[in-house]
Amino acid sequence: MNSVKREKDLTWEPHPFLPIQIKLLVTRKxxxxxxxxxxxxxxxxxxxPEHxxxxxxxxxxxxxxxxxxxxxxxxxxxxxxxxFVRVPKNTRHRIYDVTEEILNYDVFAPPLF
Structure with missing residues (x-):
């Protein structure tokens, strides 16, 4: 369990909605x-897409x-x-019409994985 991580040391991984990618910072697992x-x-x-x-x-x-x-x-x-956006649990949402590559910080509570 490492409490200090550097973004440059982490690798991009596939997001469930390809070709979007994620870098895991903190997870339950x-x-x-x-x-x-x-x-x-x-x-x-x-x-x-909507989910x-x-x-x-x-x-x-x-x-x-x-x-x-x-x-x-x-x-x-x-x-x-x-x-800054807060999406309540069990609420449909989507991101679309990306005109400049998006980089965002995403937090899920309770943990997603």
Missing amino acids: LDQADVTCFLVKMPVGKEI THEIQEDIIFLLSGKGKMWIDGIGDFDIEKGT
Whole structure:
């Protein structure tokens, strides 16, 4: 269990929605943590289709890039560097229309994996 990690030392891994990639920062499996934290890299023109997380809150902070997001009950809105989004558990959402490669910090509580 390593409490200090450097992003440069971590490798990009496939996200369930390819060709999107993730770098695992903190997980229940690797770190015995009560949250999952990772970086997400999403290329221009790609999307994360509509989905839900039944028991997890999804906290997203955009480090760079531009696109659009939709959350059930809120609607469509632009996302860009500095945008903070909280998606409540069991809420449909998606990211789409990526016009600049997105890099975001993503936190799930309770842990996703």
